[in-house]
Amino acid sequence: MIDIHSHVLFGLDDGSPDIEVSLEMLRMAGKHGTTDIVASPHANLEYSFDPALIAERKAMLEERNDSGVRVHLGCDFHLQYENIEDAIRNPRKYTIAGGPYLLVEFSDLLIFKTTSQIFNDLLSAGMRPVITHPERNSLLQQRLNELKEWVGMGCSIQVTGQSLLGQFGTKALKFAETLMDEGVVHFVASDGHDLKRRPPVMDAAFAHVHKRWGGITAELLFRENPGAVLCGAEMRGSSVPRKKGIFSLFR
Numbered sequence: 665m666i667d668i669h670s671h672v673l674f675g676l677d678d679g680s681p682d683i684e685v686s687l688e689m690l691r692m693a694g695k696h697g698t699t700d701i702v703a704s705p706h707a708n709l710e711y712s713f714d715p716a717l718i719a720e721r722k723a724m725l726e727e728r729n730d731s732g733v734r735v736h737l738g739c740d741f742h743l744q745y746e747n748i749e750d751a752i753r754n755p756r757k758y759t760i761a762g763g764p765y766l767l768v769e770f771s772d773l774l775i776f777k778t779t780s781q782i783f784n785d786l787l788s789a790g791m792r793p794v795i796t797h798p799e800r801n802s803l804l805q806q807r808l809n810e811l812k813e814w815v816g817m818g819c820s821i822q823v824t825g826q827s828l829l830g831q832f833g834t835k836a837l838k839f840a841e842t843l844m845d846e847g848v849v850h851f852v853a854s855d856g857h858d859l860k861r862r863p864p865v866m867d868a869a870f871a872h873v874h875k876r877w878g879g880i881t882a883e884l885l886f887r888e889n890p891g892a893v894l895c896g897a898e899m900r901g902s903s904v905p906r907k908k909g910i911f912s913l914f915r
């Protein structure tokens with residue numbers, strides 16, 4: 665599996681605090697079936713995004729990485745004016761592996777009325793916004809139609825694996841399921857921050873998606889689309905709604 669969202673690089677944000685934890689996180693990811701992981705440190709008002717420092721930390725980690733898991737670079741890019749302006753000036757500064765895909769996290773407090781225009785500007789500058797874990801944002805939980813509209817414009821949606829397992833609460837679980845059934849989820853990622861509470865593992869979520877939504881969706885969301893992101897290619901599709909059989913009446 666390929667994990668496009670994690671905080672595995674140490675000492676940069678609220679993810680891994682030191683290199684030993686980062687190495688353990690990579691070993692854990694590898695044991696649970698992840699082959700590639702994108703280190704995506706936050707870029708927000710609390711944590712500045714310094715590409716030189718990030719490259720240095722990645723080199724330090726790779727020197728001792730014995731997990732077999734390949735590390736790629738990206739950014740947990742928060743949707744705020746300074747970031748947006750900087751990304752439009754430097755379209756590959758924040759994207760995953762130097763390609764077009766950009767992880768975009770919404771504020772929990774407000775959604776810009778101009779969000780469609782912002783996405784339009786990012787798309788026009790050659791970036792492909794990936795809206796991260798909308799199921800965990802109480803404002804976005806009310807905005808299914810806008811999410812679908814943004815997907816229609818060329819954005820995509822990443823759900824967190826733990827949300828699908830109910831580990832972010834019932835509302836996040838239900839909205840994640842709605843998004844899956846609406847056919848607008850393109851990626852599942854771990855958003856791993858540590859070794860315990862938010863580990864960088866996806867195998868349980870993969871098994872769950874495989875069982876509920878089928879093998880085609882599981883392969884798309886955990887392997888094929890993330891693989892396309894790493895090589896800057898087109899995504900292969902999005903989640904396929906669950907088949908409504910007679911048993912679904914009793915769920």
Ligand SMILES: [Fe+2]
Nearest residue numbers: 669670740855
């Ligand atoms: Fe994140």
